[in-house]
Amino acid sequence: MTINRRTLLARTAMLAGALALTKQNAIAKALNDTGLKDLYKDDFYIGTAIGNARLNSPPAGFNALVAREFNALTMENDMKWERIHPTPDQWAWERADKFMALGEQQQMFMVGHVLVWHSQTPDWVFNDDHGQPLPRKALLARMKTHIDTLAGRYRGRIHAWDVVNEAVDEDKGWRKSPWFNQIGPDFVEHAFRYARAAAPEAQLLYNDYNMHNPGKRQFVVDMIKRFKEAGVPIDGVGMQGHVGLAYPDIAEFEKSIKAFAATGVAVHITELDVDTLPVAWEHIGAEISSNFDYADELNPYPNGLPAEVEAQLAERYAEWFALFLKHRESIARVTLWGTGDSESWKNNFPVRGRTNYPLLFDRDYQRNAAYHAVAALKK
Template sequence: MRLTNYYLLLLTLIILSSCNAQKENNVVSLKDSFKNDFCIGTALSANQIEEKNEKEDSLIKKEFNAITAENIMKSMFLHPAKDKYDFAMADKFIAYGEKNKMFIHGHTLIWHSQLASWMAEIKDSIEMKNFMKDHITTIVSKYKGRIDSWDVVNEALNEDGTLRKSVFFNTLGEQYLVDAFKLAAAADPKVDLYYNDYNNEEPAKRQGNINLIKKIKAGGGKIDGVGIQAHWRLESPSIETIEESILAYSALGLKVAFTELDITVLPNPWDLKGADVNQNFEGNAKMNPYQEKLPDSVQVKLANRYASIFKLFLKHKDKISRVTFWGVHDGQSWLNDWPIKGRTNYPLLFNSNLKPKKAYQSVMKLKETNE
């Protein structure tokens, strides 16, 4: 009798072990849940690219199948001097994506911010043309066939839809936009080319974005998609406004990507909207209300907001190529220091301890109910 009980216990343990192993092999994740809908991406810091934190690295590989470099491919890092490129970190970023079979997005080729100081000082149109040709051709050619899509131009519009008076516009006029897309396409004809901006879901800026796209196409430029950064808030923009933008951009024959998704839960000074990294404001206690933790009531609001957004994304999954979060976890988020330094924000699906939040569960439940 004792021997029989022993074998029964042993058999039970074997079955349990097998079930647990099967569960581990079928771990539910964002990338697997949405694999038939669109890519799920994240922005990687330099430390994450170099795999310096084992737990972060494990989370990235488990949850995401697309990556964007948070900073290291911006011109101040990639092209620090006129006759010098530094590809060391970019090479590691590409290698990381290839090793993990991820969609690799290049961010960004032409942007007025985070420029190397020598670029901002260019005043002559011929010199600017030569810079753009060398910069875009060198970088895109180097990673030809290895990068899946590029932000060719980033944030070229003002909030009213007019063109920003950047160093590129001031030297070349609006032609620089056409030239940038032509140069990128010539360097890698097969890579997808995007225009990327914040608040370009808002009506005035959206119309300016549509006008810009039409000018690029009319000038012979190749443009495959629009990136909506999606630095959003708990109450705005409305789901209707976001949907109108998806439909408007898709109607132009373009892919739509949500490229830098995060949702601030903190109050904004003077009702600030947007993502201009050059804006900063002095802080006070009222502007940093959740220093220790996020109250459950706000966790629920954040979860409901993410659920509404992803419900819309699933509705239009045939038009959306990629949804990328701007950071892996709350502790990494740029919103802890913008537009007020030293605050504690909670804009992503994972907390600073890498644990999934209510918002994560709300997004995942959408797939459970749809299947």
């Protein structure tokens, strides 16, 4: 059979078009299969926090999404004292063990949250059998037993522990928690020493919010310097990133990154989310004892984020990640506090029933404009 020149050219063009389409599809698939962890692999870990609901009943494709996008994993609530050690003689290991299995299957950087905190800690921890506050020695012994048991169970498997959480009260010095009141300020030092003994391979972190606050910054810097002089094992500072579209001043946050790094410890961005709703308090923070009555004006986007606000969110996320990239030599990890908007604590805090949009995936776990803005910094 003779094929004329016109037919040959047409078939050649069709073949070239098919090859080009195949190549485009392959590129599109490769881009889709590439997560933030791959884009930022030379900079720092990219993490997410996972809660019990997503751990036990993940939506279709959720675990695959987490594996694609992240290489660090924090348990949102179920390693906190009230969940994992609810009574003196009871330990609830099932959820924490499941969390460990999920992260280890994907060879993730595993973060334990948290060993010592004033909140979400049962009253029995601080009191004797008669309901009276424990004396210093007895409370220290209780702290040590808890740390030995929890950190010891996951020794060599948890790569970083939030050892002490939120022990500083803005620019007022130590928070007057039961730990402080019954032991004294050296409870933090003891917690770190106990953690090093129980988990000698893990990075030990002090974790707090509002770390852009100049007074809190200086207090923590001074604490780190004292610890280093005294041989207290502290490896890093966790800067919670509960921020908003217009707060805090990013320049002040940067000053804190530089100040903490200058002490010789690693900086971890531990709980990043960007609040898109009106501020419901006069101060900005993550103090979970705060709660406000619902008001319509505080829930302006129940049916979806307006395009102009979505654009603001994308710009804000890009601004934060540009800052993190600028200080990549000091920052070990950036962890989002959740994966998709539907699971975020910001939907109910500090006002219950609101609809918030603070993360990089929407309520259907699709990449949103903020995600693409963060990804674009590395493409």
